[in-house]
Amino acid sequence: MSPSALPDGEPVPADGSLPASALVDAARRPLAFYLHVPYCVTRCGYCDFNTYTAEELRDRDGTVVASRDTYAATLVEEVRLARKVLGDDPRRVETVFVGGGTPTLLPPEDLGRMLEAIRCEFGFAxxxxxxxxxxxxxxxxxxxxxxxxxxxxxxxxGMQSARRHVLAVLDRTHTPGRPERCVAEAREAGFAHVNLDLIYGAPGETEQDWQASLDTVLETGVDHVSAYALIVEEGTQLARRIRRGEVPPTDDDVHADRYLQAEETLSRAGLEWYEVSNWAADPRSRCRHNELYWTGADWWGAGPGAHSHVGGVRWWNVKHPAAYARALSQGHSPGAGRELLTAEDQRVERILLELRLREGCPLDLLAPEGARAAAEAVERGLLDAGAHTRGRAQLTLRGRLLADAVVRDLVD
Incomplete structure (x- = not known):
């Protein structure tokens, strides 16, 4: 995971070592890897991730300061660092997720080298x-x-939309129809599980546009769909365009309507929600990597700006690819800062993340104030009454529309 803004925190030791407490009972927790590839051909107008175009990675004299050609070798060094830090940890890696940026700007052989490093150092489940x-x-x-x-x-x-004018607002460079062909090509190549990402609520998108996107996705036969409301982040090109009045602002009521439209269309086609923004054809089709995030597993995030979490310790890497490469070339951790989560921090995080899942979170995680808020949420139709009697807080469809507000009530 790699958000653009890094939080404050205490320094990471030069060797990346973790407190002994982080590795207690580690064998009982799943282990995953996230690999961040920070390169993009162009910057999408809505994107706030830690990504860089070729021009942004050149000095004033035109010298490339962080070449894609050497990136795989650099990231492999962090995988080796992970092995040193985790010591004789016996766990095999259960999931790997390569994100960006645009990972597919690297040759498949380079992405394969990253995987091979994890396999050699840790082994795969x-x-x-x-x-x-x-x-x-x-x-x-x-x-x-x-x-x-x-x-x-x-x-x-990354499909985002089936409509050309919506893609233009988002500054997406692919042409309508290409994602659908990619799905067919991926199936031909032997991929059993294929996801399409959608974004709804873009300026100028109509109900008919969104329905066309949903229908197009279903026609491809993918077994997983992610659909996210467009969030306009400060500092992005889209935020500047809205501020100048070039495009209208996003609308929460429209977002709610689009979400209901997605739920109706996808569920009717046999895709069931298992997290607020994710639908799958069956349990095997779910993104297990994201499920590990949502259920508090350990993961090592390798790459510039990537975040990691092991045994209640969270840390994040330096953002710039050149600084990242320089730290590893000197035999140092690329970590920029870290925080040690208290038991209370971890309790709150479990509520924040698990409530978004179809299974919800146990009511015994809630403080007395949160328990009272949960009972009130049941009365307001935001939490499922039957699940509440069984000791769990589970969002209803209406609750999913107001998930952030429900979470705030349960943890305040």
Whole structure:
């Protein structure tokens, strides 16, 4: 995971070592890897992730300061650092997720080298899930076959919309129709699990536009769909355009309508929600990597700006690819800061994350004030009454529309 703004925190030791407490009972927790590839051809107007175009990685004299050609070798060094830090940890890696940026700007062989480093240092679980994000315009049949040969068994394409004018507002460079062809090519290459990412509520998107996107996704036969409301982040090109009045602002009521439209369309087609923004054809089709995030597992995030979490310790890497490479070349951790989560921090995080899941969170996680808020949420139709009697807080459909507010009530 790699948000653009890094929080404050205490320094990370030069060798990246963790407090002994972080590794207590580690063998009982799942272990995952997130690999961040920070390169993009262009910057999408809504994107606030830690990504860089080629021009942003050149000195004033035109010298490349963080080449894509050497990136895989650099990231492998962090995987080796992870092995040193985690010591004789016996766990095999259960999931790997390669995100960005645009991971598919790197050759499949480079992505494969990253996976091979994890396999050599830690080993993979027998049923390991290995996912990469992909830009539809950067892959073709040969590339997708290369990904399968490298070990990937799940792929997620950034589609966003089926409508050209919506893609233009988002500054997406792929053409309508290309994501659908990518799905077919991925199936031909042997991918059993394929996801399409959608964004709803973009300025100028109509109800008919959104329905066309949903219908197009279903026509591809993918077994997983992610649909996210457009969030306008400060500092992005889209935020500046809205501020100048070039495009209208987003609307929460429209977002709610679009979400209900997605739920009705996707569920009618047999895709069930398992997290507020994610639908899957069956439990095997769920993104297990994200489920590990949501249920408090350990993960090591490798790459510039990537975040990690092991045994209640969270840390984050330096953002710039050149600084990241320099730290590893000197034998140092690229960590920029870290925080040690208290038991109370971890309790609150469990509520924040688990409540978004279909299964919800145990009521015994709640403080007395939160328990009273949960009972009130049941009366307001935001939490399921039957689940509440069984000791769990589970969002209703109306509750999903107001999930952030429900979470705030339960943890305040």
């Amino acid at each position: 027998e049923d390991v899930e290995i996912t990469t994000e992909a830009n539809p315009e950067t892959v073709g049949p040969r590339y997708l076959t290369g990904l399968r040969e490298a070990g990937f068994n799940r792929i997620s394409f």
